[in-house]
Amino acid sequence: MQPEQEISMGSGFIISSDGYILTNDHVVDGAKKISVTLADHREFTAKLVGADATFDIAVLKIDAKGLPVVTIGNSNALKPGQWVLAIGSPFGFDHTVTAGIVSAVGRSLGLNDQRYTPFIQTDVPINRGNSGGPLFNMDGQVVGINSQIFSNTGGFMGVSFAIPIDVAMNAVQQIKTKGYVERGMIGVYLQPVSPNTAKGLGMSRVEGALVASVVPDSPAAKAGIKPGDVIVAYDGKTINSVYDLSPMVGLTPPGSIAKLTVIRFGKTLDFNVKVEQAPRGKHALASMEQAISGNGLGLTVQDLSAGQREQLNLKAGEGVQISTVSGPSRDAGLQSGD
CATH class of the missing domain: 2.40.10.10 (Trypsin-like serine proteases)
Incomplete structure (x- = not known):
């Protein structure tokens, strides 16, 4: 008995008169045969030129000439x-x-x-x-x-x-x-900046993307970016939230030099970072994140400044300040700035 074939349907549009068509990757993913029906009711069997699951983009090609284009x-x-x-x-x-x-x-x-x-x-x-x-x-x-x-x-x-x-x-x-899409990477794992985090890091307002951890030997590490830094601008573009940075970095051609503006201990610093190519594929990205997602306690800390120690009546070398909290530490009630 033959297994029943599943048929899915989607849309697309012609981007060149010689038959290149743009659609979503999830429309054609796993398809054994791709059929295209044009507005004039002509039908073609399409070839999958290539796709990128991360952007959800697929490029198709049909054997036709003189097609109307968008x-x-x-x-x-x-x-x-x-x-x-x-x-x-x-x-x-x-x-x-x-x-x-x-x-x-x-x-x-x-x-x-x-x-x-x-x-x-x-x-x-x-x-x-x-x-x-x-x-x-x-x-x-x-x-x-x-x-x-x-x-x-x-x-x-x-x-x-x-x-x-x-x-x-x-x-x-x-x-x-x-045949594939490459993306930029600087090698940081990010977290949102909460009001408590902003207060603990000496920030005047909630903004930017908080660096939770840095990949060893990554562009960010080589440039001097550290856990606890808050990235507030990328190549002059403001980072209002943690979600703003990844698209900017990803669209930066590998090998380019990008300027990162960060807040560290209440001071604004600039760093030049040479963007590298990110691992290709969802699984590669997931593996990289798992490797840099921090320790089992779910927190990162930073040294106290001399002024903070004096204010807290601590000796040199005593105490650290929590910069990021997740997992078990967050569940236990610890907060950024403690």
Whole structure:
């Protein structure tokens, strides 16, 4: 008895007249055969040129010439409140157009396998079958790829996410030329900055990304970055939260020099870091994180300054200050700044 074949459906769009098509990786992942139906009802068998699961991007190729193509826009110019349109095939209804506004840009979903994607959040109705379809601005330019929704029921609930077209086209170019996507890495494990952490580290406000640990011999380690540092800017771009840094680093070409601005013991310092290539694949990234995620107690500490020891009536060499807390230490009630 033959096992029943599963058929999945998604959307995509043509990015070159000679048959290159862009869609989501999760639309074609694991497919034995990929069929493409165009707006004029012609059907083609597509070849998978390459894909990147981290960006959720797949590049397909069909044997055709003179195809109509979309106009690529600038997703960096998008702002909350702007109107956008989505075109796709929700539930198999071809060429369905839905509209909404940009709710936020640079949104992180907090997912480890997609930390490098600064998503466009919209309220455009998106459902199954829309994945991989284009998100247009009001000038008819593609500014994103509709990727996923946030839902408790599996249906649309007013929150949908698109991959910025600038990120996608960078990945497309790398896939077409190298067959894979490379990302930058500086070798730090990060945590959010809480109000208690900011107070304990002598910061005037809650901002930045807290360095919980540093990979030995990594770019960050060589540059002088230390656990307890708070990264507040990357190449002049402000880091408002822990989720801002990874996309910036990931999109930096390996070999580039990036300037990190950090707060250490209440002082602002600048470091030049030579970005290296991150391990390829989800499992490689997960293994690296596991290796640097800290000790079993779930905390990192730093030495007290002379002024802090004097204020606490401690002798030289006595005491340390907790800079980051997680796991068992957090459960026990310890806090950053203790």
